[in-house]
Amino acid sequence: MQLTHCGSLRRLLVPADVYRQLHAAESFAEPPPSIASWIERLAQAGMLAPRDADELAAHFESLPAQDEARLAGAGAATADAAPEPPPLARAVHVGLIGGCTLQVLTGAIQSRWRARGVAATASYSWFHAESQLSALSDACDFFVLHLFIIQELSRLFAAFQTGERAAVEQEVQRLCARVRSAVEVAARGAKGRLCVVHTLCRASVSPWGVADGSYRRALDAINAVLYDVVDRFDNVLILDEDDLLAEYGRRGVLDHPYELFAHHGYAAAGFRNEMPPWGDPRAMTRFLELSADRYLDLFDAWSGHRRLKLVVVDLDNTLWPGVCGDEGFTWEDRETGWILHPYFAGLHEALRLLAARGVMLATCSKNDRAHVLGDWTGRAEPRRSGGPLHPDEFVTHSIDWDAKGERVRRMLALLGVAARDALFIDDNPVERAEVGSSVPGLEVFDGPMHEARSFLLSHPRLQFARVSAEARTRARSMRVHLERDALRPRAESEEEFLRGLEIKLHVTRASGADVPRAAELIARTNQFNTTHERIGRDTLEALAQGGKVWCMHASDRFMPYGLTGVIVLDEAGVRLYVMSCRVLGLRPELPFLSAVLRSAGWAERRPTAVVRECPRNEPCRSVFLRAGFRPVDADTWVLEHEAELYRADPGVYEVTVGHRVDGLRES
Missing domain, CATH: 3.40.50.1000 (HAD superfamily/HAD-like)
Structure with a gap:
């Protein structure tokens, strides 16, 4: 059991039976000899107080004095020495699940993210069972997992002490299966949100000597399982601790040269109430800062937030x-x-x-x-x-x-x-x-x-x-866009210009393979986005399974543009409509919309649609008016009669509705 002094955050681990005796010690006239030494240790650690002392009041009375002393020490600081952090542009809540390493990361997360304009909050829970990963908190934007706690590693280290290779291999296979299962459960329990998983650091000292490579091979085999899982789940990414430590060094951070378990300095300090003799606070602080930075880097890379174009x-x-x-x-x-x-x-x-x-x-x-x-x-x-x-x-x-x-x-x-x-x-x-x-x-x-x-x-x-096929062709499609627009003034009319482009639109209900690209389009599109609702992958996948998500693949005589349009339906009609700006010059918004409403059976059911005025979404604000809808109020539109719905000119647009095939889309 862990005893914690809540004011100073001093901690002490005691056996469970000692904890129970300590809990009952108040009823004894004299403490039993079996726990007398533990009571002495508690007293030396400053975790005991006289019976009649109001320790809580004394603690809070000391806080103003502590703050004044701290501020006095910082009184000479200037704006040049400590630049103002950027304004907080967004809030992110991260869920930390694992062992002692993650317990000491909250401060680094808050300070490092604040410097990047992020208001950070974190919640921590010790990893105790796979079942806790099956339904992760809805309050978190993403999760960090560090599965390599002492309870998970002790059997592997014990096998090495036997000297038997068969025993070691058995424990490696057991731990690989345990890690694989836990990450798979977490990936599903996160409901489409990101899971960042720490690797197990490679030991610098092998228990079988410098000539033996089995120890490192064992740890590499465990980490290989994590990388295999990444290939199976879009919402799992790896934080490789060895990569971080390569930037700053391992000595003073990890206890591999001194103990078997993969502790980090501050984590070990938390259990001993002081930094161990091998620990280097400066190196450990840097490691925590690098970890906090990498979490936000991975989250932004996964979500596409503020990506440079x-x-x-x-x-x-x-x-x-x-x-x-x-x-x-x-x-x-x-x-x-x-x-x-x-x-x-x-x-x-x-x-x-x-x-x-x-x-x-x-x-x-x-x-x-x-x-x-x-x-x-x-x-x-x-x-x-x-x-x-x-x-x-x-x-x-x-x-x-x-x-x-x-x-x-x-x-x-x-x-x-x-x-x-x-x-x-x-x-x-x-x-x-x-x-x-x-x-x-x-x-x-x-x-x-x-x-x-x-x-x-x-x-x-x-x-x-992840890099979609559409992203890989972005540069080429933009060059084509510029080349295509250069041809527009030469045509006698807009219709003649479009007719010469040989535009093909393939419209289909979204499949599971379409969801990642559709989610990316919804997350990153600002100009042609009718509501700016950022539907997550998990929600979008469920809607796709229900037939509520429709996709458009576009091409012209210059090139195929891939999946560039998404319409999400609900019980009333059109919930969300987004389209990539790279195909806006083809004017496909009305043919796509009419094809979806007719194919989904909505054209004769008085569908409604919502358009909210959002920053930069001017290109889509009139789309439903041009399609034949009439305004209900400032945001809502309705299609009164199917006959009023736009019909595409087959001489300009070749529109097909059907299933996807590799390469060419066909109905």
Whole structure:
């Protein structure tokens, strides 16, 4: 049993039978000899008080004095020394389930998340049984699991002490099954919310000596089970403790060199009421901070919150060495023979990896456009496979002699990207300052260029838990969008323009495979989103099983765009309608809506629909009016008669309703 002094939070573990005797000690004239030593330990730890003392009142009376002393010590602090944290833009509640490691994380979570504009709250529960994971609290936004408590590991360590490999293998298999089952239960019990699962740290000292690898293989086998589970559940992600410790070091954080169990310093201190001799408070604090940061990084990567959509880069001395317009540039390093100097190659690699995640790339350079693009294309074409970036891998290029700040503003408007969702990289500090002051909210990389690769690949807002097929084609679809819009002025009418695009729309009820992409579209779409209701994956999956979710796959003569439209129905009609901005130029909103209402049997049942005025959703506010609905009140619309519902022109839109097949969609 754990005894806790609630004022000081001192803790002491005692055997259960001693606890029962202590609990009854008040009735004894003299304490039994069997617990006298425990009473002495409690007294030494400051956990006992005289019978007539009002300890609670004394504790609270001491708090103002403690605060005054603390504030007096901090009185010399200035704004330069402690910058004001950003305003709290959102609140996140995390559920911590596990052992002693998670017990000491709440403070780090609150302080680190607050610095990122997040009001954090956390609830903790000790992991005692798999059943507690089957119905996780609805109050939590996501969960952190640390399953490797002493009770789970002791049998494995005992097997190593026997020296029998068969015994060790048996315990490894048992623990693997236990871990797999627990994570699977938690993944389902979370009802679509994220579960972050800690790995088991690899020991630095093997119980069978330096020549033996079975200890590390055993721990690696257990961790491999966790990574297998990630592939099966969209809502499970891994926090690899060895990755975190590689950034700061293991000594002073883990007790592997001193004890068998995978304790961390502060956790061990909690049981001993003091830091163990091997513990390093500074190293442990850093580990807790890194853990708290990683939790929020994983949650944001999974949810897509505040993800950056666009990276804009300079060219000369940023993407390649030298000035193209003067002496020209070359990919080869004359001294080493490498293709590109090391840090230039690293930046190319990072940008290509981001593009594969669905981040758009663009350039902004002071140069002669025709000369630069011609020279760049000629040098990149021979090395197209895995070599330097090609101009075609960028969505757009802004290359002229005007001030970069104004050009970046125009680029953001052209691509429909908010300044807060873009990042600018330039080797010239003067250009960085000009762009940063001209485009409020834009993030500007201000470090040395050799750190750009690491910055991009580790940036919290450039992380993706899953990358959909539609995301991988985002850059190409945006280039097509710009190319398509350039053709619009040449057509005699909008109908003629659309007719020449050979637009195909395939409409179908959502399947289980559609749910992740549909949930992503609902979470990330702001412009064509009729209510901004963020329906979670678990709810959306249940609605899809009930036939309430419909999807649209669109294509034209340029390319297929994938799943780009979602309509969610309810008992009255249309609950939510979202559509990707990449297909708005095809004007598919009315054909999709009418196809769903007719196919779902709603066209003759006076369906209603809701449109709420939300930030940035102007493109969808008139969709139901144009489809034939009439207003009921400020937010609600109704289709009085099926004959009034929009009918698509078959000469413009080829609309099919049916099942999905690989590649081409057919009815």
